[in-house]
Amino acid sequence: MAATYRISGHGRLPQTKTARFSFDGRSFAGVEGDTLASALLANGVHLVGRSFKYHRPRGILSAGAEEPNALVQIERDAARKTPNVRATVQELYDGLTAHSQNRWPSLAFDVGAASDRAGGMFSAGFYYKTFMWPKAAWKALYEPRIRAAAGLGVAPDQPDPDHYxxxxxxxxxxxxxxxxxxxxxxxxxxxxxxxxxxxxxxxxxxxxxxxxxxxxxxxxxxxxxxxxxxxxxxxxxxxxxxxxxxxxxxxxxxxxxxxxxxxxxxxxxxxxxxxxxxxxxxxxxxxxxxxxIERHMVFADNDRPGVMLASAARTYLNHYGVAVGRNVGVYTANDTAYAAAIDLKKAGINIAAIVDLRDNPSSPAVDEARALGIEVNHGRAVIRAGGKLRVSSMTIQPKAGGGERTIPVDAILMSSGWTxxxxxxxxxxxxxxxxxxxxxxxxxxxxxxxxxxxxxxxxxxxxxxxxxxxxxxxxxxxxxxxxxxxxxxxxxxSTESFAGNMLGAAPGAGADMIVKAFVDFQNDVTAKDIRLAVKEGMRSIEHVKRFTTTGMATDQGKTSNMHGLAIAAETLGKEIPEVGLTTFRAPYTPVTFGAIVNHGRGALFDPTRKTATHAWAEAHGAVFEDVGQWKRAWYFPKAGEDMHAAVNRECVTVRKSAGLFDASTLGKIEVVGPDAAKFMELLYTNPWEKLDAGRCRYGIMLREDGFIYDDGVVGRLAPDRFHVTTTTGGAARVMNHMEDYLQTEFPHLNVWLTSISEQWAVIAVQGPNSRKIIEPLVEGIDMSDEAMPHMSVREGTICGVPTRLFRMSFTGDRGFEVNVPADYGQAVWEALWAEGQKHGACAYGTETMHVLRAEKGYIIVGQDTDGTVTPNDAGLDWAIGKKKTDFVGIRGLTRPDLVAAGRKQLVGLKTKDPKTVLEEGAQIVADPKQPVPMKMIGHVTSSYWSENCGRSIAMAVVADGRAMMGKTLHVPMPSGVIEVEVCSPVFFDEKGGRLNG
Structure with missing residues (x-):
């Protein structure tokens, strides 16, 4: 098709290089520098899409990112299909293929337009009322059809081959x-x-x-x-x-x-x-x-293809050299539309008339328009646009009514002002x-x-x-x-004038009109819809927005929000500032998932983090589990062993001799500075000022509300330096938590925080023979019980590598945690493994770690706590400094609901049948014969088979749990109701003698 609307001598584009493109299967030609919108207009194409709700014909409204109508699908190949691309932003290239959206079977004849004729049934908020009954119809009838109708374009169904x-x-x-x-x-x-x-x-x-x-x-x-x-x-x-x-x-x-x-x-x-x-x-x-951004005028049928912003028409002429019509009408309440009319007139385009809502407009632009012979009708309004697939006329009348006159046009330019x-x-x-x-x-x-x-x-x-x-x-x-x-x-x-500004619906776009005066083009919201929302009881502009969906489309109301606000204010009888303004949220314009996700897809969708010993564990047959982003050895099966057999063997071996466990994923933070101890006093419940250098302490961190946030062992390396460990899952959030308080609440403290989680590999050697395994490899550290008692930390070397050696245990046996620079992690592990073989030690994984710690009643934050557990609930009152007067969460601990009777407390559970293992998360009831729904008094937090105890063990939080010791409770499970006895959460070595065994 010939480019019949390209105006010779106008625009800035060199017309020497042609770009071929197609739209809905029809071939066209544009020039290099065009947008898809300007190229379509140059070929006389105004109909480019259908609206969302009513499937009304829509054309190009703007020339920029504010475009609500001209959304198309761009297809490069089968895998590169991009929906909802604004034709006003998409640059033309040779071979571009575009399709219109939200229509069937064709753009010119869309059966979905039947909803326009039934518009009275689809007024604002109809979906909140229509789909409530009958209840059974939601799944069977409403939801499938709503999902099928949702959206404008079609999302690609193949992986994106591009990179970002x-x-x-x-x-x-x-x-x-x-x-x-x-x-x-x-x-x-x-x-x-x-x-x-x-x-x-x-x-x-x-x-x-x-x-x-x-x-x-x-x-x-x-x-x-x-x-x-x-x-x-x-x-x-x-x-x-x-x-x-x-x-x-x-x-x-x-x-x-x-x-x-x-x-x-x-x-x-x-x-x-x-x-x-x-x-x-x-x-x-x-x-x-x-x-x-220029705003449109709100009048009846203002959405016809060919109706556009005055600045857009001017852009297409002065930049792209394209006329948007041959017989153009202008409707304005602003001087800038006159400039558009003048430029078009000088380019040889007939201006049928300028209709100015203002009573007595006066400016050089108005004078120039009249001097050029353009008819100016002031104090008048356009009450409707004629046409269907392309605007054909505009009907005007005085603002007071009467005296209608219809003017033939093939485009209407409009401007109510600038936002x-x-x-x-x-x-x-x-x-x-x-x-x-x-x-x-x-x-x-x-x-x-x-x-x-x-x-x-x-x-x-x-x-x-x-x-x-x-x-x-x-x-x-x-x-x-x-x-x-x-x-x-x-x-x-500049000779430009921005005088004049009009908000809301123009005269003639009243609430009683059957015709539609559009405020939000993409979501088909009319002036009548906004008035209806107010009548339905919506008083907040945020509620009006959601009830009508004004400003909730891909353009986010760039042209419509102020009109909607003004109409709501007028209906409420309030000034605009009293009604308020909707919230502007990112993104300003739609952003692709590709740009945000970037490299994070496929194998990089969730980065896989591996410890220094991963290759060794893999070579020794470890089965891995995902813990956050970490790959952690779950268990080490031998030939013929399933998971249960492997874990049972590992648990027994650690208790009888020793085991090696990779604990490198623990969060590690250095707290350094003259005020390090003061900072620790404020962040943890425990006292730290008097902790000697070289000693460790178990610490609990609370939120402001008094609930447990994280825990871990903290070693004091020097008066001004602490080595803090956190749970694996809490590493990042604890660091952020500390930084937040240091920067906002305690900025007077002279402290530096450094995450060292990646810098140190941690090898836990646990069991009666643990010292025998480590001692031959260590230099500069006296590992005797007298020189290095339980909960101590020393610095020296192991295998010639610097180490921070902690004597601590998460199994209840004598244990050590060897911290070495991560680059040497595997080498030191292999040396320890070689020593361990002399004593019959094994490598064990996370499942065995869980069982061993549960035998001793040691909690895991996030498993045995759920964000509503206090230190008292967990039986950890001993970890709160009795003389402390301030720390994060201290006031939360005094809340009446946190000290009231009936709170859930951590206890142990023994099944009456020792071979029955409870399901984690299973609910606990006092009386299994009570009517449904039963009253749940707690739930199982941890549950395992313990080979060392010869029975199943479990931990749970139960209402008034410590007062129920020895009582029988019941756990409904798919296999039946299981009887359990409430007991201490410590199932093995209750007196703790094995820590020095």
């Missing part, structure tokens, strides 16, 4: 937005030598200069100045320029997430080129130059403020080191915007040590 990159970056100044303001700010900062990153979501920098034909900077065309300035910035060593890069999220401490589209615009991506690149940027200051893009500012936790004079929200109270400039700050005039932005860049550079330079501030000028 990730980069971390630091800079002094991060400028988000590459329009005139963003470029000016970047220039001012970059010229002083500070590190600058400038990014913009478009392929080319310039922002609104793409369509502002009358803008100039330093006497030159604004667009030409933008391109020259960006080229200058790109040539600087201290500047990184990122086009096609969207800032999607603004997080704490000036951390900003960017997604760069690297190859989606290329017909043949180069070898090794990623599809997208995720940038994680930490900036000393962020300059927000994100501009503003500053405060999304990223709001994500930074900044508070917006409503400016009553201009009826818009602007940046108010700042929460991070950032500054808003230009249109996003309410500065509409390009001259003032460039001045404001340049000053912000200069200020940031001075504060961050930039060198003084004699720079010449750019002088911008």
């Amino acid at each position: 990159a990730s980069r971390f970056a630091h800079c002094d100044v991060l400028v988000l937005g590459g329009g005139a303001a963003g470029i000016a700010a970047a220039l001012a900062a970059a010229e002083t030598g500070v590190r600058v990153i400038l990014c913009d979501e478009q392929a080319e920098f310039g922002g609104s200069l793409r369509f502002e034909a009358g803008a100039s900077v330093d006497g030159a065309n604004g667009w030409a100045w933008a391109q020259a300035s960006v080229a200058k910035l790109a040539a600087m060593d201290n500047v990184r320029v990122l086009p096609r890069t969207t800032a999607f999220g603004y997080y704490a401490q000036n951390f900003v997430g960017l997604v760069e589209r690297v190859s989606d615009h290329l017909a043949r991506p180069g070898d090794g080129l990623p599809r997208e690149r995720l940038w994680q940027v930490r900036a000393r200051r962020v300059i927000l130059a994100t501009g503003s 500053p893009s405060v999304h990223l500012f709001s994500q930074s936790r900044g508070k917006v403020a409503f400016d009553d004079a201009t009826k818009r929200f602007l940046p108010g109270t700042y929460a991070q080191d950032c500054v808003s400039v230009g249109a996003c700050n309410g500065t509409d005039d390009v001259t003032a915007a460039v001045d404001e932005a340049y000053a912000a860049g200069e200020k940031a550079a001075r504060e961050f040590g930039g060198k003084a330079v004699k720079s010449v501030r750019p002088k911008a000028a």
Whole structure:
């Protein structure tokens, strides 16, 4: 099809290179530099999709990221199918294949459009009411059909063959937005030598200069100045320029997430080129130059294909050289739409009429439009658009009513004003403020080191915007040590006027009308829907949003939110600030799973962590289990042994002789500094000030609410140095917990925290012969009971390697934990293994470790605790310093519910039949004959067969458990109800004599 709407002599694209593409199976031609949207419009194609709920015909509304209608599916091959791509952002390349979405059997004839004719049945909130009855119909009827209808595009069903990159970056100044303001700010900062990153979501920098034909900077065309300035910035060593890069999220401490589209615009991506690149940027200051977004007019049937934003039509003409129609109508409450009409008129496009809602508009733009012979109708409203698959007319009348007149058109341009893009500012936790004079929200109270400039700050005039932005860049550079330079501030000028601003539904789009006046295009939300939500009792704008789904589509309400808010406020009889504003959340625009997941898929989806002895364990037949991200030896079966036989043998061997266990996955943290002991006093329940260097202590860490958070053995290496161990699963969170308190609650303490979990391999040698195995290999440490009693730590060497040797036990037998640098872990293990063979020792895995510790009643946080267990519940009151007056959780422990009778307490359970092993997690009842539902008084936390005890053993938390010693309780299981006796949780060596055995 010939490109009948390409206007010769207009636009910036060289029309020498053609790009062929297809849409819904039809072949078209565009030119290099087009977007899919501009190429379709150049070929006279306005119908590009169907709306979500009503399946109404939809066209191209905008020219940027705010597009709610023109969502298409891009297909490179069978594995590369990307749904919901905005045609206004997708760059054209030769061979591009696109399909419309949410229609069947075709775009022009969609049977789903029947829902439009039945629109009265699908008013706002209908889904909350319709699908409640009959109850049985949900699974059989409603849910399958809702799931089938959900979504717009079709998700790919094959693995993604592309790869994605990730980069971390630091800079002094991060400028988000590459329009005139963003470029000016970047220039001012970059010229002083500070590190600058400038990014913009478009392929080319310039922002609104793409369509502002009358803008100039330093006497030159604004667009030409933008391109020259960006080229200058790109040539600087201290500047990184990122086009096609969207800032999607603004997080704490000036951390900003960017997604760069690297190859989606290329017909043949180069070898090794990623599809997208995720940038994680930490900036000393962020300059927000994100501009503003034009709003549409809310009137009946304002969603017809061919109805679009005035700035979009101007962009397609002035940048792409494409006319959006031949006979164009304009509906506005804002001066900027006049500029669009003037540009189109000068390009030879007939402007049928300008309809201005304002009573007496007066500006140079209005005067110029009249001088060009354009009919201007002020004080009037467009009450409906005609046509179906393409707009064919607009019907106007005075605002007061009466005197209808229908004007034939093939496109309608509309503008009700501009909404500053405060999304990223709001994500930074900044508070917006409503400016009553201009009826818009602007940046108010700042929460991070950032500054808003230009249109996003309410500065509409390009001259003032460039001045404001340049000053912000200069200020940031001075504060961050930039060198003084004699720079010449750019002088911008423009004939543009942003006068006029209108929010809400236009006259004629009343609640009583049967026709639909759309506020949110993608989710088919009308002005009537919002009024209905208020009448249904919704008073909060957040509730209105969810009831109607306004602003919940992929465009996140960029064009609709302010209209929806204004209509709700009007219906409630309140001012807009009283109703509030919905929350701006990341991402600013949709981000692909590929960009976020990045390399983390396939074998790297969940990184596999292996200890230093993994290869040895694998060679010796270990069966592994996943513990978090770690591969841990579960048990070491010999020929003919199943798991139970192997674990039984390992348990007996450790008790009779010795066993070697890899405990490297334990979390390890060094707490160092003059105030290290004071810090430990505050983080743990135990006392630490008087613990001698070289001694260890079991420590419990609580949350503020008094519940157990983690536990572990802590060794004091020196007066100012502690070696803290945590549970394997708690390593990262305990480190974060400590850092949080150090930075926010105890910043006066002179302490440093260092995670050393990866640096030390830990080999636990447990059992009566453990000292005999270790002693021949150790130098510089006296391992006698007198010199190194239980709960001691010494530093020396083993096999010539530095070691931190702990005498401690998680089995209840004499035991040691050998800490050596991880690089030497396997070598030291092999030496210990060789010594161990002389004494009949075995290697044992995590299952045996669990059984041995359960025999002694030692808890595992997260298994025997569930986030609601206190030290008293676990029988660990002895670990709370009796004279301590302050530590994290001390006030929580005094809560009435934590000291009340009836709390669940840790106890042991013995089954009446010693061969019966309880199921972990099984519930416990006092009377198995009580009616269903039974009253559950506790549950089994740990349960094993103990070969050393010759019977099953279990631990449980039971209401008033310690008062029930010797009583019989019952555990319902699939095999029947099991009788159990409540007992001490210590099943083996109750007096603890084996610790020195």
